[in-house]
Amino acid sequence: MTITIKDIAKAADVSTATVSKVINGKMYVSPATRENVLRIMKELNYVPNASAANLARRSNKTILYADNFYKGAPYKNPHMFDIICGVSHELSRKGYHLSLLNLDSCGKHPKELFEEAILSHSADGIILSGVFATPQIERLMLRYDFPQICIGKPDFDTLLSWIDINNMLSANLAVEHLFSCGSRKIAFMGDHETDKIFMDRLRGFRAAMETVGLEVRDEYIAYNDPDINAIYEAATRILELSDPPDGIICTNGLMAVGTIRAIEVKGLSVPEEIELVAFDDYPYSPAVSVPPTVIDIDLFSLGVQAGNLLLKRVRDPAMLIQTYTALPRILERDTTRTKSKIT
Amino acid sequence: MTITIKDIAKAADVSTATVSKVINGKMYVSPATRENVLRIMKELNYVPNASAANLARRSNKTILYADNFYKGAPYKNPHMFDIICGVSHELSRKGYHLSLLNLDSCGKHPKELFEEAILSHSADGIILSGVFATPQIERLMLRYDFPQICIGKPDFDTLLSWIDINNMLSANLAVEHLFSCGSRKIAFMGDHETDKIFMDRLRGFRAAMETVGLEVRDEYIAYNDPDINAIYEAATRILELSDPPDGIICTNGLMAVGTIRAIEVKGLSVPEEIELVAFDDYPYSPAVSVPPTVIDIDLFSLGVQAGNLLLKRVRDPAMLIQTYTALPRILERDTTRTKSKIT
DNA sequence: CTGAAAGCGCTTACAG
DNA sequence: CTGAAAGCGCTTACAG
Numbered sequence: 089m090t091i092t093i094k095d096i097a098k099a100a101d102v103s104t105a106t107v108s109k110v111i112n113g114k115m116y117v118s119p120a121t122r123e124n125v126l127r128i129m130k131e132l133n134y135v136p137n138a139s140a141a142n143l144a145r146r147s148n149k150t151i152l153y154a155d156n157f158y159k160g161a162p163y164k165n166p167h168m169f170d171i172i173c174g175v176s177h178e179l180s181r182k183g184y185h186l187s188l189l190n191l192d193s194c195g196k197h198p199k200e201l202f203e204e205a206i207l208s209h210s211a212d213g214i215i216l217s218g219v220f221a222t223p224q225i226e227r228l229m230l231r232y233d234f235p236q237i238c239i240g241k242p243d244f245d246t247l248l249s250w251i252d253i254n255n256m257l258s259a260n261l262a263v264e265h266l267f268s269c270g271s272r273k274i275a276f277m278g279d280h281e282t283d284k285i286f287m288d289r290l291r292g293f294r295a296a297m298e299t300v301g302l303e304v305r306d307e308y309i310a311y312n313d314p315d316i317n318a319i320y321e322a323a324t325r326i327l328e329l330s331d332p333p334d335g336i337i338c339t340n341g342l343m344a345v346g347t348i349r350a351i352e353v354k355g356l357s358v359p360e361e362i363e364l365v366a367f368d369d370y371p372y373s374p375a376v377s378v379p380p381t382v383i384d385i386d387l388f389s390l391g392v393q394a395g396n397l398l399l400k401r402v403r404d405p406a407m408l409i410q411t412y413t414a415l416p417r418i419l420e421r422d423t424t425r426t427k428s429k430i431t
Numbered sequence: 432m433t434i435t436i437k438d439i440a441k442a443a444d445v446s447t448a449t450v451s452k453v454i455n456g457k458m459y460v461s462p463a464t465r466e467n468v469l470r471i472m473k474e475l476n477y478v479p480n481a482s483a484a485n486l487a488r489r490s491n492k493t494i495l496y497a498d499n500f501y502k503g504a505p506y507k508n509p510h511m512f513d514i515i516c517g518v519s520h521e522l523s524r525k526g527y528h529l530s531l532l533n534l535d536s537c538g539k540h541p542k543e544l545f546e547e548a549i550l551s552h553s554a555d556g557i558i559l560s561g562v563f564a565t566p567q568i569e570r571l572m573l574r575y576d577f578p579q580i581c582i583g584k585p586d587f588d589t590l591l592s593w594i595d596i597n598n599m600l601s602a603n604l605a606v607e608h609l610f611s612c613g614s615r616k617i618a619f620m621g622d623h624e625t626d627k628i629f630m631d632r633l634r635g636f637r638a639a640m641e642t643v644g645l646e647v648r649d650e651y652i653a654y655n656d657p658d659i660n661a662i663y664e665a666a667t668r669i670l671e672l673s674d675p676p677d678g679i680i681c682t683n684g685l686m687a688v689g690t691i692r693a694i695e696v697k698g699l700s701v702p703e704e705i706e707l708v709a710f711d712d713y714p715y716s717p718a719v720s721v722p723p724t725v726i727d728i729d730l731f732s733l734g735v736q737a738g739n740l741l742l743k744r745v746r747d748p749a750m751l752i753q754t755y756t757a758l759p760r761i762l763e764r765d766t767t768r769t770k771s772k773i774t
Numbered sequence: 775c776t777g778a779a780a781g782c783g784c785t786t787a788c789a790g
Numbered sequence: 791c792t793g794a795a796a797g798c799g800c801t802t803a804c805a806g
Binding site for chain 4: 435436437447448450451452454455458479480481482483484485486487488489
């Protein structure tokens with residue numbers, strides 16, 4: 089019924105070893121017999137049995153992506169799935185498979201799941217969300233010398249590999265953009281101080297403000313709950329300051345929605361009287377009456393790079409990867425206008 | 432180095448056959464020797480080699496999820512990923528793995544990728560987006576008798592298995608809810624007529640209106656581009672009709688944003704003067720100043736069911752699954768108020 | 775209730 | 791440049 093390497097060998101009148109060599113294309117086979125074997129494989133519609141190859145070669149050509157894939161996760165954090173798309177893209181280009189390891193759905197401790205995955209030899213490497221990177225997991229990975237890369241820098245000094253985005257850099261970009269558009273009094277609409285990403289952006293904001301020689305005013309910084317009406321009110325308060333800002337950075341899209349509404353209600357014109365830059369194009373940009381200029385972070389390409397680096401690590405066990413990447417870029421739309429465009 | 436079934440057999444002083452039997456828990460083993468083997472497995476931290484087991488048992492315990500995982504897909508269609516989460520949840524509960532088959536990233540035709548997947552025996556079954564279900568793919572799946580289930584009913588008569596949501600039913604629910612809240616003149620803010628989901632909802636809307644004995648007025652139905660300002664204007668037009676509606680159904684969240692803004696600007700009070708129900712809680716509900724009542728469709732559980740049914744099909748090759756599921760439910764918030772609540 | 779042995783379909787030193 | 795043969799680590803009739 090199903091046809092095997094033996095059938096090909098027989099039909100081509102060579103050994104299975106030779107067929108294997110042409111399948112894998114590494115060892116030398118004479119062009120003539122290679123062509124012949126290839127032709128017969130095609131004729132018989134032969135595809136090697138993956139399990140058998142995996143067993144013999146001690147490698148599955150599969151990478152695990154470990155995270156909590158809980159109900160609603162894609163709504164709460166679509167970015168994570170864009171990363172997965174990038175990983176999948178890169179891996180399938182390289183002939184690898186991507187398998188999901190759901191840390192969330194069977195009551196077992198992640199450590200147990202990781203160890204099973206490693207010991208069962210069901211993958212060549214693993215990509216895991218940085219939030220699962222604990223010293224315990226670090227020990228596990230290092231003990232088995234299992235190729236791994238964390239998405240997001242673990243919050244302790246570690247020998248694990250990781251890749252992360254540079255939030256300070258993107259805040260810097262926001263400030264520079266507003267500055268080049270003419271803003272001199274820049275406000276910052278932020279999340280709570282417990283939000284790590286926001287705090288990194290705030291730090292980048294402060295640093296960039298100093299660089300361009302602008303003052304950071306306490307009354308220009310708001311810490312908000314994710315509540316649209318509260319955001320609206322906070323923005324209104326800032327706009328009604330006796331000396332109001334002429335530029336605003338919003339740490340996420342929801343902030344931008346509330347802030348833009350406040351600006352409209354106050355009757356200020358955008359971008360003439362006040363300019364605005366927000367982080368995250370998704371999801372709110374289409375729902376805002378004046379399309380906001382936005383700092384977009386390419387998480388797909390973060391995924392591509394994570395996949396690429398992990399594959400390198402699979403080949404070179406000595407490699408340690410710890411890097412910031414995923415450069416931000418400005419999508420200029422209607423809430424800012426660059427002066428003096430260089431064309 | 433890595434420890435195998437032989438090591439366990441030796442340590443437990445039994446044959447590898449016996450160890451295998453306790454691992455798989457199917458054939459009979461005396462309680463005493465079972466306990467002993469189990470204990471030793473634990474002691475030696477033994478996990479069976481998955482590739483070897485796969486080869487011997489001719490089954491990988493893995494299911495493929497095939498779709499285009501292109502850059503930005505999770506923003507454009509987060510629902511698909513919620514389905515994947517549901518599938519992953521169900522499969523990992525049942526000891527199966529979920530592997531992504533990216534149809535988008537290597538220039539090969541999907542048919543080729545499917546055939547390779549089948550012939551390489553790298554999975555026990557496949558879940559694929561219904562848009563890839565063509566007669567050609569149908570022939571392929573049926574020829575190899577490969578367990579499959581499409582997410583979304585294929586648009587031709589087919590022997591493929593599929594699972595889909597019932598958009599007519601959810602529209603029905605929207606109408607019934609508005610009716611029970613007192614609305615009698617109901618408008619419908621829709622997508623273009625080319626949108627299949629919208630057209631199903633519109634059909635359900637018409638049917639439900641007839642059932643409750645209300646008239647469907649042409650001027651109450653708008654076909655919109657996904658442009659927030661255009662939606663706002665269309666909604667305004669409808670609200671300014673000489674005989675305006677007292678209830679509105681929005682076929683998606685963006686429609687709701689634009690419509691609610693139009694309602695606010697016209698100074699109508701919600702839900703007193705006009706009520707509104709929208710489809711899709713995500714992503715816009717948090718960005719609207721008055722939280723909309725919404726029809727939520729549980730796609731995670733659609734995924735759970737898809738996984739569950741496919742696994743049944745893997746066991747019973749004769750099974751054909753064709754079913755509507757993923758029942759919609761109302762999340763009542765501030766844009767409607769149910770009269771006569773039964774408490 | 776348990777084990778010897780064949781087999782799953784490949785890959786890879788090794789010898790020639 | 792090619793092939794014989796061992797081996798990867800399990801599972802599963804089959805016999806006892």
